[in-house]
Amino acid sequence: MSFGAPYISIPEFQYLKPKTLKEALETLSKYEDEAKVLAGGVGLLNLMKERLVEPEYVVDIKGIPELRKVTYEEGKGLTIGATVTLSELENNEIVERKYTALHEAIKVLSDPVLRNRSTLVGNVCEAFAWMDSLSPLLVFDAELKALSVNGERMIKAKDFIIGLAETALEPNELVASIFLPEPPKNSASKFIKFRSRSEFSVINVASLLANRDNPPERILRLAYGGATPSPVRVFAVEKVFKQQKPLNELLKEALDVVFKEVSPMEDMHASKEYREHLMETLTIKIIRELWGE
Amino acid sequence: MRQKYIGKALPQLDSFHKVTGIAKYTHDISLPGMLHVKLVTSTEPHAEIINIDASEALKIPGVVAVLTGKDFPYRLGIYVGDRDVLAIDKVNWVGHPVAAVVAETMEAAEKAIDLVEVDYKPLKPVFDPFEALKEEAPIIHPKLGEYRRAPAFTPVPGTNIANKFTLRKGDVEKGFKEADVVVENRFYMPFVSHCYMETQSVVAHYHKDGTIEIWTSAQSPFAVRNLMGLSLGIPIGKIIIYQPFVGGGFGGKAGLHWEPLAALISKKVGYKPVKLKLSRKEQFTSAPVREGFHAEVKVGAKRNGKLTALKAKFILDSGAFADYTVNVSRAAGYSVGEVYDIPNVYCDSLAVYTNKVPTTAMRGFGHPESAWAVERSIEMLANELKMDPLKLRLMNVVKAGISTTVTGERLREDAGNPVQCLEAVAKAINWGKTEEKPKEPWKFIGKGLAVFSKGPAQPPNAASAAIIKINEDVTVDLMVGTGNFGQGTLTSLAQIVADELGVPVEKVRIRTMRSTDTVAYTWQTVGSRGLFTDGNAVLEALKDAKKQIKEVASQVLRVKPADLEIKDGKVMVKGRPWENVPLSDIVMGYTYPNGNSIGGPIIGRGKYISPINTYLDPETGQGIPTIFYTFGAAACKVEVDVLTGKVKVLEAAQAFDLGKAINPLLVRQQVEGGFIMGLSVALFEEIQFDERGWVLNPNFSTYWVARAADIPSKIDTIPVENPQKDAPYGARGIGEVVMLGVPPTIANAVQNAIGVNINNLPLTPENVWKAIKKQRPELVEEIKKKLVSWKWKV
Amino acid sequence: MKMPRKITFTVNGVKKQVEVKDNELLADVLRDKLQLTGVKQACWRGECGLCTVLLNGKPVKSCLILAVEANGAEIVTSEGLMEGDKLSHLQKSFVENGALQCGFCTPAFTLVTHYLLTQKPDASEEEIREYISGLICRCGTYNEIVKAVKQASQYYKK
């Protein structure tokens, strides 16, 4: 992606601000491709200035009360509404304690002023390779609740992003919330972002570890952003860590698996070689950090 | 005279306007009925323009006109008039403005630019300056020989050479023969953008009587006026330039930019006011930036460290227009090794056209370039000699009154002292003391330093004037041409005025909206010259005003003018302060009880022009290029993460022999700001081009500029004060010298930390990591092993 | 052409009604229609932070907000930070510490740090740096800004 348009204005469109979910869904189903959902607008208005999207209708969902909520049910999980801002999540104690990797990602996502406006759901829906919220959502097995006039469906985070800036959403659907199931018992999670000389992750990695000392029950999850056109969770490494072996050997095997599954890309931010190196280093680092000693 | 204000840390006098937001910048200027201009820019790096069809664009409601290069048959420029108003016949880079849409709203103009159809016939482009120098290279300026040029420059018609500067001092070959050790290396600095926060903008109103009013975000209103007059053939008496607050310049707003375009459009659309305001992307791709710099430098020294010879070749990748960069190539050439006493110096410095974004002056003006190449060379020489780099520098720096500079000038006795600067920064970062090793085994600490100098690279005859006008209430109008885009020179000058006239500084009025009609002349606000040149003019004007005041007062008090002094708002007899007359009774003329009056309104006038500067000899570059040298040194401590290649500057110090700190707060602002800009350029900044000449990162997300979390909290400012006799209170300029030594200082510290030489900027994590991998593969392997076995505490 | 609509908001304590088109940005409306030049623009893309205003109390970048989205909202710009015709303690502290050079970025920095201090008067140096990292000052006044904020913090402590 290269942003580089000279415009400072936005072409005309019609602004709609539904008061209910029903009204919003009807609007989307009426206009389909011609309409775009507006949450924080940090993503959408930028894309409109770049002329990468030119909707006829902009549907502001910030007036819909149901989408404003964060709810947590002990043992079940956390539900984050579509208009909850990143700053709100940053100050949410459950997110910080139970979903640490996501919390760490939010703390380094853009900057504090933008986070007052942008939403988690909006970040996911923008779906660029370097989005920071995705790798944590992947390790937490998050699911997105998509709504349309035809009803509701749950889409797993891993199935949500289908290409560069492309999601599994139908034009008449909107994401009402993101659900993060209760993380495994005794788990800890982490997130590392590596920025070189831009805002964006050259690569980021999220990981979750539970039951370190009990290999058959051990859970280790790994997901990467920025390395490939869309973020990936490397499920195949999870088997590796069920083995009773010294960590050094596990790491070696895990890296082999990671590199078999993921081939880092080359772009203006980094060469392939450097991304590979970072992937290796950050993987070792994040696992070593979670592992402790 | 009592110095109440001089030497005092006073906030800038216009701070209130700025901090509240009521200050008006050109971005904020709006006139009734004003139209908006938006540029249509080239999508080809090098092509003939076959046809421009604006018919669809003109159908957009609100669009008033679409103009092209055919409408404006002019060449513009300050040193070599190679620029056009809009592309004439041929485009020379991706981003070259080919047409201008004029509309009632920005929205309509932006809609219309997409509908202007331009047919191109592509020509072979050349992006690499070394390719551009070859015989078979496409010629970017076939009419180079016809352009207007200033006497000091030598474009070579029929080639892509915009200027060739040569410096010859002594006999370098002999110098290298005498050397025991010789190091030879290549260096590179990429294109970077000034990134002043206020993008270039101009509002112009061409009136039917031929008067042109222009509000512009420019550094030098008088240069704009003069160059517009010259380029367009308009009498300058018809041109009024207003300079509102300016949101940063850093050299990028020196000379002339969009003013001719805006003025000519205003006339074409029926004498209506028009505004052109660049977007950030246009600022990166259609306005000039700092050139790319390639260097080969060879330095020779005796075993004991004494330098014997320096030979350098500089190629400045000047992009499509080199109007200003020709002088950068000259300044880079004559400043090579300027801070050292070297008997034999040889330099060729070429400005070369390529099909990339045009280039211009930027803070430091050729000196960051020469300092990068020379200070890295000296560091590598120290390594080769196994000598302390501080000691090597101390041994070789110039000495006032003794040394002869590279341009053959015997340094004046009061030129300043680089040794004191070096010693001060070394002390500030505990040079020589080994630092504790960070606990992570992949992190390394290193220290580096550099020494350098800079004087104004101005034509020898660049002049300044000042007018001091005293009002009824003894407020003082300080009318000087030097601009204010952050440096605060006007505040320093006001401090001088206040002390000299014995009035409170609040009574000295500086203008927030400045204009060529209401302030005194100054050639330009560039080159760190403002305080020195305009300051000297102010001193002369003060002397003139005081003389007038004392003449009147001497009649009133019946003593000789020489026996009077001006203090605390009064003129008093020296030693008998009770015999006085208030200034307010004099400044508009003194009236006796019977109504008889003498004197009249007081207006002081002063001027400055350098009596010593010369043109440089066209063959040898010898002569006197500058009115002062500000010597300086920088030092810093860095942490290098070998795992990722990330460099972090932990602390820094800079010392400058600025003669006298008129205002220590402003000095600190300049020094810290310069360090931060230098750090940013050293670690992050590079305009990236793709293989078709498109800029890949024309925004602040991907072109990173240092922010609060990227810089050390400890950046020491150390003023060294060896006054220069012909400077105002001894003060030399420091606006530019503050950033130019930072990149080599950081790279030297990296070398000290991990023993890896990096000679290409910027020191991004990837570039550093690659250099480590190449020069010290064993270190990379060793660190990887340590990472795996490293015990983390949770 | 789409029809403009009337929106109402409170700007620096004063209720305002303005006519805007749906595609107009809040930054442009504040600058062009209300002459609030403390709102600056240097990137138009959410990167530089100079268009920051307080929207319902929180700092946001107004170049990425539609004016219609601000209908009914409370907005404060740097002009509104003043206490009558006097500088606020924070603004004064910026001036005294030399936390401004060309001044183009200054209003935005005052708004963002004002908010930070209302939330966290004892913010550490690290926290201040982090909180202003969405804003650019090319003149390089960051360290002076940190000093100014520290100095003014006493006025925000209850």
Ligand SMILES: Cc1cc2nc3c(=O)[nH]c(=O)nc-3n(C[C@@H](O)[C@@H](O)[C@@H](O)COP(=O)(O)OP(=O)(O)OC[C@H]3O[C@@H](n4cnc5c(N)ncnc54)[C@H](O)[C@@H]3O)c2cc1C
């Ligand atoms: C300067 C800058 C720096 C940034 N840095 C980072 C960074 O470091 N890391 C990072 O990950 N991102 C970064 N971003 C991008 C990040 O800010 C955006 O992805 C995020 O703000 C989008 O959230 P939003 O609420 O503003 O979404 P919006 O702009 O409202 O929407 C974004 C997209 O999602 C769609 N959408 C939004 N909500 C829904 C919904 N409920 N249902 C269906 N579609 C929806 C919109 O139609 C639009 O296409 C940066 C952006 C900027 C401008």
Ligand code: FES
């Ligand atoms: S103009 Fe809004 S963030 Fe730069």
Ligand code: FES
């Ligand atoms: S003071 Fe100039 S950009 Fe901050």
